[in-house]
Amino acid sequence: MHDTKSIPTTMVDVLIVGGGIGGLVTALCLHREGYSVRVHERVAAVEPIGFGLNLQPFSVKVLYELGLEHELDEVGIQGAKALFYSRHGQLIYSEAKGIEAGYKWPTYSMHRGNFQQLLMQSYHPIQFTISTATIPKNPVATSQISTQSQVKQKPIQTKKSKFKQSAITVAGGNAQGQKLNQLRYPWGIFVDNDKSICIADCYNHRIVKWKLNSNKGRVIVDGNQNNQLNLPTNIISDKKNNSFIISDQGNRQVIRYFHQNQEILISNIDCYGLTIDKNGFIYVSDYEYHEVRRWKQGDKIGELIAGGNGQGNQLNQLNSPTYIFIAEDHSLYILDHNNHRVMKWKKNAKEGIIVAGGNGQGNSLKQLSYPQGVYVDHLDQIYVTDYRNDRIMRWCEGNEAGEIVVGGNGQGNQSNQLNGPAGLSFDDEGNLYVVDHNNHRIQKYEKNLI
Numbered sequence: 001m002h003d004t005k006s007i008p009t010t011m012v013d014v015l016i017v018g019g020g021i022g023g024l025v026t027a028l029c030l031h032r033e034g035y036s037v038r039v040h041e042r043v044a045a046v047e048p049i050g051f052g053l054n055l056q057p058f059s060v061k062v063l064y065e066l067g068l069e070h071e072l073d074e075v076g077i078q079g080a081k082a083l084f085y086s087r088h089g090q091l092i093y094s095e096a097k098g099i100e101a102g103y104k105w106p107t108y109s110m111h112r113g114n115f116q117q118l119l120m121q122s123y124h125p126i127q128f129t130i131s132t133a134t135i136p137k138n139p140v141a142t143s144q145i146s147t148q149s150q151v152k153q154k155p156i157q158t159k160k161s162k163f164k165q166s167a168i169t170v171a172g173g174n175a176q177g178q179k180l181n182q183l184r185y186p187w188g189i190f191v192d193n194d195k196s197i198c199i200a201d202c203y204n205h206r207i208v209k210w211k212l213n214s215n216k217g218r219v220i221v222d223g224n225q226n227n228q229l230n231l232p233t234n235i236i237s238d239k240k241n242n243s244f245i246i247s248d249q250g251n252r253q254v255i256r257y258f259h260q261n262q263e264i265l266i267s268n269i270d271c272y273g274l275t276i277d278k279n280g281f282i283y284v285s286d287y288e289y290h291e292v293r294r295w296k297q298g299d300k301i302g303e304l305i306a307g308g309n310g311q312g313n314q315l316n317q318l319n320s321p322t323y324i325f326i327a328e329d330h331s332l333y334i335l336d337h338n339n340h341r342v343m344k345w346k347k348n349a350k351e352g353i354i355v356a357g358g359n360g361q362g363n364s365l366k367q368l369s370y371p372q373g374v375y376v377d378h379l380d381q382i383y384v385t386d387y388r389n390d391r392i393m394r395w396c397e398g399n400e401a402g403e404i405v406v407g408g409n410g411q412g413n414q415s416n417q418l419n420g421p422a423g424l425s426f427d428d429e430g431n432l433y434v435v436d437h438n439n440h441r442i443q444k445y446e447k448n449l450i
Helices: 021-032 056-065 067-077 111-122
Strands: 014-017 036-039 053-054 077-079 081-085 091-096 107-111 133-134 162-163 168-172 189-191 197-201 206-210 216-222 232-238 243-249 254-258 260-268 272-277 281-284 289-297 302-308 321-326 331-337 342-343 352-359 372-377 382-386 391-394 403-407 421-426 433-435 443-444 447-449
Touching: 021 036, 021 056, 021 111, 021 281, 036 189, 053 056, 053 111, 056 067, 056 107, 056 111, 067 107, 107 111, 111 433, 133 302, 133 382, 168 197, 168 206, 189 232, 189 321, 189 421, 189 433, 206 232, 216 243, 243 272, 254 272, 272 331, 281 321, 281 331, 289 321, 302 331, 302 342, 321 372, 331 372, 352 382, 382 421, 382 433, 391 421, 403 433
Parallel strands: 014 036, 272 321, 372 421
Antiparallel strands: 036 133, 053 107, 077 107, 081 091, 162 447, 168 443, 189 197, 197 206, 206 216, 232 243, 243 254, 254 260, 272 281, 281 289, 289 302, 321 331, 331 342, 342 352, 372 382, 382 391, 391 403, 421 433, 433 443
């Protein structure tokens, strides 16, 4: 028998016997709900031993909710199909898996030992044999827990985020103008891994990049030279091709920009919104034709994904769509601008569903007024820039009303106010960036966990 005197006597809510996959996932889920948990394991150290395993979509859903999406991509491979062959190489049977089968989440194939190590490295230290690890209700620093075998501490965000209500101006804010410390009616942005901000500086006809803590930007695409750009409204990063994709709205085209060269990808289009999926396919909203199309390399005509049934407010129609967002399961979120709503079109769907607004133009928590930017996080929370109401809203699919995240304090230029918010983005720490269009600035709202 083990010497029970060496087992910590700190009281916990739940005791789990066994540090296998089931025990560790259970511990993390209980911790997410606010319980303190202790895990007992009989072996002194867990080694990456075992066999291959497949994680099915609803198991992946739980792990995504624990914030482990990127970690799963590092240790596993997403599966699209299961193929069975005879010993002579003849295909006997095939079956779609995960997202390809219509699920919202993929399947993963990985080594069991690597998966168990991933779970161990996802939170506070775990002890083995006669020692234990406690995940307290109020987590303490690693150095405060006496352990026999420690692993890297890594926080997991599973709750709604709350943001400081006074923002920091991280670009512009020096009145409108053409100087490098100024912006003029900016629209779309994205935040890079180093927290640099790339901005579609619309009325200056340029793309500018502001590095972290810089007091001025650098022009990376100058539309005033050779008419390269005319009223750019959005910019996204195509990391696979080491390039930018830009909505050159005034020239009615979408261009790729790389190494100081540009390539016209799409012509004769009234484009505001752009997004790109994990396969490198580009989605483009057409404000004039009330539709969204997907474009693959070399396409002459993009594939219709949403709308295309004329201007209107039916579920298979759009009315001047602007910004768009593509989720991991290929669901497309569309700012249906003049219908004052956000539409979600699932993969291969013939019509969309309303996930925010849709109750006419207004300023109640059930309404939007000419929304512009949209972003969906790993908890499927939908962030919307409510342009005319000068606020950022957060909606959960199925809820009748949203909640104000930041802004909503009247139109103005104070640190807690917005004036026509447009694009929005997040950095890798979960801080919120908002294009404060009519104040000619980019505002950063730092995150606090609830």
